[in-house]
Amino acid sequence: MRYLPLTDRDRSEMLAAIGVDSVDALFADVPSAARLEGLVDLPKAKGELEVERAITEMAARNIAAGSVPFFIGGGVYRHHIPATVDHLIQRGEFLTSYTPYQPEISQGTLQYLFEFQTQVAVLTGMEVANASLYDGATACVEAVMMANRLTRRRKAVLSGGTHPHYREVCETYARFVGFELAALDPALGDAEDLTELVGPDISCVVVQNPDFFGEIRDYSDLARACHDVGALLVVVVTEILSLGAIRPPGEMGADIVAAEGQSLGNALNFGGPHLGLFASRDKYVRQMPGRLAGQTIDADGRRGWVLTLSTREQHIRRERATSNICTNSGLCALAFTIHLGLLGETGLTRLARLNHATAVGLAERLERIPDVQLLNRAFFNEIALRLPRPAAAVVDALAEKGVLAGIPVSRLYPNRVELAEVLLVAATEMVTTTDLDRFERELKDVLS
Amino acid sequence: MSDWSRAVGTRPVEDHATTVGTATGNRGLQIEEKLIFEQDSPGRCGVDLVDPLPFRTRLGGLERQGRIGLPGLSEPQIVRHFTRLSQKNYAIDSGLYPLGSCTMKHNPRLNEKLARLPGLADIHPLQPVSTVPGALALIDTLAHWLKTLTGMPAIALSPGAGAHGELCGMMSICAALEARGERRSRVLVPESAHGTNPATAAACGYAVDSVSSNPRGRVDIGALRTKLDTDVAALMLTNPNTCGLFEDEILEIAAAVHAVGAFFYCDGANFNAIVGRVRPADLGIDCMHLNLHKTFSTPHGGGGPGSGPVALAASLAPYAPLPWQARGPDGPGLVEHKEGDAQQSIGRLKGFHGQMGMFVRALAYMMSHGADGLRQVAEDAVLNANYLRVRLESDLSLSFPGPCMHEVLFDDRFLTGTGITTLDFAKALIDEGYHPMTMYFPLVVHGALLIEPTETESKASLDEFVETLKVLAAKARFGETTFFHGAPHYTPRRRLDETAAARKLVLRWCAEPVNQQAEE
Numbered sequence: 001m002r003y004l005p006l007t008d009r010d011r012s013e014m015l016a017a018i019g020v021d022s023v024d025a026l027f028a029d030v031p032s033a034a035r036l037e038g039l040v041d042l043p044k045a046k047g048e049l050e051v052e053r054a055i056t057e058m059a060a061r062n063i064a065a066g067s068v069p070f071f072i073g074g075g076v077y078r079h080h081i082p083a084t085v086d087h088l089i090q091r092g093e094f095l096t097s098y099t100p101y102q103p104e105i106s107q108g109t110l111q112y113l114f115e116f117q118t119q120v121a122v123l124t125g126m127e128v129a130n131a132s133l134y135d136g137a138t139a140c141v142e143a144v145m146m147a148n149r150l151t152r153r154r155k156a157v158l159s160g161g162t163h164p165h166y167r168e169v170c171e172t173y174a175r176f177v178g179f180e181l182a183a184l185d186p187a188l189g190d191a192e193d194l195t196e197l198v199g200p201d202i203s204c205v206v207v208q209n210p211d212f213f214g215e216i217r218d219y220s221d222l223a224r225a226c227h228d229v230g231a232l233l234v235v236v237v238t239e240i241l242s243l244g245a246i247r248p249p250g251e252m253g254a255d256i257v258a259a260e261g262q263s264l265g266n267a268l269n270f271g272g273p274h275l276g277l278f279a280s281r282d283k284y285v286r287q288m289p290g291r292l293a294g295q296t297i298d299a300d301g302r303r304g305w306v307l308t309l310s311t312r313e314q315h316i317r318r319e320r321a322t323s324n325i326c327t328n329s330g331l332c333a334l335a336f337t338i339h340l341g342l343l344g345e346t347g348l349t350r351l352a353r354l355n356h357a358t359a360v361g362l363a364e365r366l367e368r369i370p371d372v373q374l375l376n377r378a379f380f381n382e383i384a385l386r387l388p389r390p391a392a393a394v395v396d397a398l399a400e401k402g403v404l405a406g407i408p409v410s411r412l413y414p415n416r417v418e419l420a421e422v423l424l425v426a427a428t429e430m431v432t433t434t435d436l437d438r439f440e441r442e443l444k445d446v447l448s
Numbered sequence: 449m450s451d452w453s454r455a456v457g458t459r460p461v462e463d464h465a466t467t468v469g470t471a472t473g474n475r476g477l478q479i480e481e482k483l484i485f486e487q488d489s490p491g492r493c494g495v496d497l498v499d500p501l502p503f504r505t506r507l508g509g510l511e512r513q514g515r516i517g518l519p520g521l522s523e524p525q526i527v528r529h530f531t532r533l534s535q536k537n538y539a540i541d542s543g544l545y546p547l548g549s550c551t552m553k554h555n556p557r558l559n560e561k562l563a564r565l566p567g568l569a570d571i572h573p574l575q576p577v578s579t580v581p582g583a584l585a586l587i588d589t590l591a592h593w594l595k596t597l598t599g600m601p602a603i604a605l606s607p608g609a610g611a612h613g614e615l616c617g618m619m620s621i622c623a624a625l626e627a628r629g630e631r632r633s634r635v636l637v638p639e640s641a642h643g644t645n646p647a648t649a650a651a652c653g654y655a656v657d658s659v660s661s662n663p664r665g666r667v668d669i670g671a672l673r674t675k676l677d678t679d680v681a682a683l684m685l686t687n688p689n690t691c692g693l694f695e696d697e698i699l700e701i702a703a704a705v706h707a708v709g710a711f712f713y714c715d716g717a718n719f720n721a722i723v724g725r726v727r728p729a730d731l732g733i734d735c736m737h738l739n740l741h742k743t744f745s746t747p748h749g750g751g752g753p754g755s756g757p758v759a760l761a762a763s764l765a766p767y768a769p770l771p772w773q774a775r776g777p778d779g780p781g782l783v784e785h786k787e788g789d790a791q792q793s794i795g796r797l798k799g800f801h802g803q804m805g806m807f808v809r810a811l812a813y814m815m816s817h818g819a820d821g822l823r824q825v826a827e828d829a830v831l832n833a834n835y836l837r838v839r840l841e842s843d844l845s846l847s848f849p850g851p852c853m854h855e856v857l858f859d860d861r862f863l864t865g866t867g868i869t870t871l872d873f874a875k876a877l878i879d880e881g882y883h884p885m886t887m888y889f890p891l892v893v894h895g896a897l898l899i900e901p902t903e904t905e906s907k908a909s910l911d912e913f914v915e916t917l918k919v920l921a922a923k924a925r926f927g928e929t930t931f932f933h934g935a936p937h938y939t940p941r942r943r944l945d946e947t948a949a950a951r952k953l954v955l956r957w958c959a960e961p962v963n964q965q966a967e968e
Contacts, residue, residue, distance in 0.1 A: 005906035045818035059567025061582030092541030134608030137799035271573030271800025273753030296949035314647035324647035331749025342494030357500030378508025
């Protein structure tokens with residue numbers, strides 16, 4: 001087996017050194033009833049070529065986004081990833097290192113985490129960010145639980161514009177962790193008045209911007225309403241690139257930002273691994289979940305970085321930790337840092353503008369199709385459309401024609417008849433004018 | 449020759465370089481590197497993008513105003529920056545990484561290649577199910593392998609890492625108890641457990657009750673029995689445990705747990721020791737998470753991403769989180785909502801369908817080894833750890849006599865009276881070119897040094913490691929205190945002041961305060 005360096009001769013010598021006859025003797029503590037004598041019923045070892053062949057065959061049965069006109073978003077966005085990103089994250093020193101518990105030999109990881117934290121903080125307009133969480137959905141529920149701890153209240157209000165997966169994760173945690181969740185029905189346009197629900201028993205209000213349906217709003221008034229009663233405003237961002245174009249949550253008065261960072265540096269990956277971003281105000285940092293890289297000096301007085309505030313964390317605090325999280329999304333955070341490092345101020349702004357321009361082009365084409373109604377007033381790179389018939393069937397018909405047209409909202413809200421005809425469509429810089437024309441033509445054709 | 453070198457028959461390597469300063473602060477390949485924020489040149493950009501055709505903005509007046517604060521660097525600067533940073537990291541690729549309970553084994557590059565195939569990396573979790581049959585088949589195959597290896601009938605694939613898997617398991621247990629109309633309040637956790645176990649139990653609202661170890665480093669079954677009653681929801685046990693020992697009374701433990709109607713949760717962080725040789729289901733375990741980034745070789749990536757599938761007994765399977773893998777007439781499918789058989793599911797724990805990128809890597813790893821190779825993995829991992837045990841037991845202090853599993857636990861008795869701590873010893877190991885073992889964990893022995901070599905180390909590599917540790921132990925015995933207290937000497941940074949970092953928090957870069965006089 002190519003990954004196992006021990007030879008049979010090594011094994012014999014080592015067993016002799018240990019003073020046992022066979023390796024079985026080393027498993028003597030396993031109760032005999034539980035010892036497997038033979039092999040489990042699975043195929044035998046395969047060479048690299050055979051494994052590659054088998055998995056490549058599975059991959060070939062999927063329609064890759066890059067092979068068709070592609071308009072799917074819904075919290076996972078297809079952007080161009082510069083070749084540099086994937087090259088650098090595969091350097092073995094990044095790829096095959098552990099959590100930086102030994103800072104003297106982990107300065108590479110610690111420094112990029114510090115850079116990552118800074119990038120996330122400036123992008124969201126917040127003061128401080130952590131070293132990542134699993135994904136946007138878990139970041140969202142961690143934000144709610146942090147708000148509960150900070151306010152010593154246990155009821156959160158969740159906007160109907162929050163991504164349904166994020167909502168469902170919050171519901172799961174609410175049931176088992178033990179807090180109350182007032183999750184509003186999915187709402188389009190102005191149907192929701194959150195300020196009315198803010199009261200002195202509320203720990204936080206969670207809103208998403210742009211929301212699940214692509215709509216952008218100003219939440220400054222809501223932030224003030226929250227703060228008036230001692231509640232916090234949590235802003236979720238599922239398309240982090242939007243912050244290259246629109247006002248960041250920090251400027252609207254957000255206390256905690258929970259976001260999905262996949263858009264920068266990370267592929268679609270069928271939904272994972274992705275990258276949870278988490279930022280807040282300085283004064284709340286001691287209640288933050290997850291790891292934090294902090295600056296310090298070494299024995300020679302030189303600047304360096306360590307993991308800090310670990311007294312919040314499970315490996316020190318055990319049952320009194322702020323969160324049980326251990327492993328996060330380190331390498332995805334590195335990809336994010338590199339991609340955003342390459343883009344910089346100019347590139348991020350330009351990329352965001354390009355996305356918005358493409359989405360505007362898409363909206364203009366689709367809203368002129370008879371009986372197709374654009375449901376957004378303001379949007380970034382994703383829009384919601386009401387079609388004259390159930391969106392799921394339309395998407396399937398377009399897939400048959402080789403266009404991946406977007407997400408029928410019914411896939412996420414199967415029991416809401418009022419949403420059955422709503423289609424979510426995203427357009428990033430990856431979408432060409434030819435793709436837009438093709439989409440318009442095929443949609444017209446399917447609807448006619 | 450010094451006392452210690454005579455004792456071990458080794459001549460110390462002369463060091464001529466320690467006092468040489470350089471003009472730059474660089475030391476050969478160790479190059480000082482500023483933050484990207486300190487390399488900013490406004491307007492510079494590492495990505496060339498086309499300008500869009502003129503269009504009418506529809507941002508509703510919410511345009512971002514003013515500078516974001518991101519630095520501008522070109523592509524060559526970024527490449528150099530991150531290359532230099534990478535050179536400040538230790539990694540499995542560079543050497544032995546004997547971090548106990550972390551299973552730092554070789555990460556095959558085939559797995560990286562396959563995870564990047566467009567048909568697997570460039571597919572969207574919400575594209576029509578009919579366009580991703582290969583992805584679902586891959587997930588189904590992975591589930592089959594993991595179920596076969598654990599002997600469990602169901603597997604929940606969505607948890608994002610081990611601790612998330614623990615949460616999944618404990619929530620499932622809670623749901624199963626609720627379905628029986630029971631609300632229990634305590635979870636038993638042995639004192640040798642990973643910190644995530646008590647943190648998880650507490651997150652689910654349980655009071656954590658610690659169970660002591662016996663003198664043999666295993667759970668004290670007598671103490672366990674006195675704590676077990678119908679108010680206990682579960683026992684969370686790591687097996688093999690964090691002392692590197694197999695819980696030899698595990699069948700009795702399982703029976704005792706089940707006798708009071710509680711569930712037996714197993715932390716599968718140490719599954720590498722038994723993969724292919726022991727099926728957790730045969731040990732009476734109801735629920736166990738697997739760390740794909742440990743046993744199944746997906747890269748740790750400097751702290752993630754991981755993946756923490758949870759194997760479930762039939763009694764817990766109905767409560768598994770969404771989505772479920774399903775088998776329809778057209779092949780594998782997905783159940784994404786609480787409907788049909790999935791009505792009792794605890795719901796969703798994470799966005800989308802789990803860590804697909806990790807599934808691909810883990811499946812490639814398992815297929816490469818096969819049933820025979822995986823059994824060999826466990827055997828070689830255990831053999832390597834035991835080889836270290838016998839080679840080192842006269843120099844370090846072995847915490848528990850007799851065979852260990854895939855990791856071996858020493859404590860700091862061999863340092864008694866030297867003025868040298870476990871931390872000092874570990875830092876000296878860094879100078880010798882090794883990543884330290886896990887230090888001060890588990891908490892059941894004093895100054896723990898937990899060594900897990902994994903099966904991907906050669907005998908020659910282990911022999912060199914042994915010789916190094918013998919020399920360090922001799923140095924400690926002969927009172928080379930200053931050497932240890934100053935270690936490490938040859939790293940990009942020497943010991944870092946963690947207290948100062950926590951006292952005066954600097955968690956992000958900020959521009960230097962503007963010099964007002966210069967401005968005017």
